[in-house]
Amino acid sequence: MKTLSLLPQPRAAHARIAAQAPLAPWGSEIRRVLCVRTDNLGDVLMTTPALHALRDACPGRHLTLLTSGAGAALAPFLTDVDDVIRYDAPWVGARTPRSHPADLAMRTLLEEGQFDAAVIFTVYSQNPMPAATMCYLAGVRRRLARCRENPYALLNDWVRETEPEHGVQHEVQRQLSLVQAIGANADDTRMRMQLRGxxxxxxxxxxxxxxxxxxxxxxxxxxxxxxxxxxxxxxxxxxxxxxxxxxxxxxxxxxxxxxxxxxxxxxxxxxxxxxxxxxxxxxxxxxxxxxxxxxxxxxxxxxxxxxxxxxxxxxxxxxxxxxxxxxxxxxxxxxxxxxxxxxxxxxxxxxxxxxxxxxxxxxxxxxxxxxxxxxxxxxxxxxxxxxxxxxxxxxxxxxxxx
Structure with a gap:
């Protein structure tokens, strides 16, 4: 039995990976950002340091969180998020029977949001392509995510997925390093949940x-x-x-x-x-x-x-x-x-x-x-x-x- 803060890593953690050209930083032209995290409450909380970094990188930047019903419950407690859109995406978990009109309606809603960019946050076992496709069809101009294969036009900013074959990061570090790729650096990496009186x-x-x-x-x-x-x-x-x-x-x-x-x-x-x-x-x-x-x-x-x-x-x-x-x-x-x-x-x-x-x-x-x-x-x-x-x-x- 062990009482460790650093958990054991997968065995292939030290394999070499090919270098990737750096991404161009997002500047003041990126004002309205859609942040996609369609997972559970804990996953959204572990993304809050990255959300803070995105907002802090550009004064006046507006963040909208696209998340599950469980994640949307955090809306009153996320000071770095301006708007929350609930979406129980068909590519996340086992959902009750559904039909495509709800997804077409979501595409329309995102198009109406006129977002300059989207950041798709995933764990390494998730494929970002469904969310990237949704954002592409909604006309979001810049789209950032980690991806294993070449995403071609679906992602115009992307970081090669290297986990778990080349080691894993804590979920907070994983999301921070994603937004760091486009110049959103964090001095304060704490998770955030602001309670009310x-x-x-x-x-x-x-x-x-x-x-x-x-x-x-x-x-x-x-x-x-x-x-x-x-x-x-x-x-x-x-x-x-x-x-x-x-x-x-x-x-x-x-x-x-x-x-x-x-x-x-x-x-x-x-x-x-x-x-x-x-x-x-x-x-x-x-x-x-x-x-x-x-x-x-x-x-x-x-x-x-x-x-x-x-x-x-x-x-x-x-x-x-x-x-x-x-x-x-x-x-x-x-x-x-x-x-x-x-x-x-x-x-x-x-x-x-x-x-x-x-x-x-x-x-x-x-x-x-x-x-x-x-x-x-x-x-x-x-x-x-x-x-x-x-x-x-x-x-x-x-x-x-x-």
């Missing part, structure tokens, strides 16, 4: 209604993930939570969507009756803003590698990331963290269900290591985060050896 006020109201004192420190535990292969066993979460309660007397707030409520119930039941007064089921309790405010105030966030990890990174909250080795690029970014995983030969499978059926990259992490990582982070960050101070336990809690 109403988000913090709503959080306090919800906690008070649940009988949770918002002034007391708490740990947040998020046991769900969209892919089964990225879920740490719920009974291990429960063991780690019980150890944290015995060590700190903190409240443990269990979060998730409505569909993840059974995970929260199972976690609380498995933690045992002695610590149950400290366990609080908050599944389906928050809109995005209040949920992010909950993460912002947490003494520590313990989560599978999912959206809460990236929200924590954007808000500089300490996070313990249970990192399934399905994808090497999505670790926490510029926030206090511990990345826990068990190295396996089948790493970087990119599968939603473990193809080996052993889940060893997660099941190999002892729960005591999760609890210890959380305790280390609480100690490391408590001086600068007064809400992280622990409190004494006021009633007996059974102790046992892990």
């Amino acid at each position: 109403i988000d913090r006020q709503t959080l306090e109201t919800i906690l008070a209604r649940r009988g949770i004192d918002p002034e007391l420190p708490y740990a947040l535990i998020h046991p769900g993930a969209s892919a089964e292969s990225r879920r740490y066993p719920v009974e291990r979460f429960a063991e780690a939570a019980a150890k944290l309660v015995r060590s700190t007397g903190m409240n443990m707030l269990i979060t998730g969507s409505a569909s993840e409520a059974p995970l929260a119930h199972a976690l609380i039941d498995a933690a045992g009756p002695a610590v149950r007064p400290f366990m609080h089921d908050l599944t389906d309790a928050f809109e995005l803003g209040a949920f992010a405010a909950l993460i912002e105030r947490a003494a520590v966030v313990i989560s599978n590698n999912s959206g809460p990890v990236h929200i924590a990174s954007a808000l500089r909250a300490p996070v313990v990331d249970l990192y399934a080795l399905t994808n090497p690029q999505h670790a926490p970014w510029q926030t206090p963290h511990r990345v826990l995983f068990n190295d396996v030969e089948c790493r970087w499978c990119y599968r939603s269900v473990c193809p080996e059926q052993h889940h060893a990259c997660l099941r190999g992490i002892p729960s005591v290591e999760v609890a210890n990582a959380a305790l280390d982070l609480i100690e490391e960050t408590s001086r600068n985060r007064p809400t992280c101070r622990t409190r004494p336990v006021h009633h007996p809690i059974e102790t046992h050896t892990e």
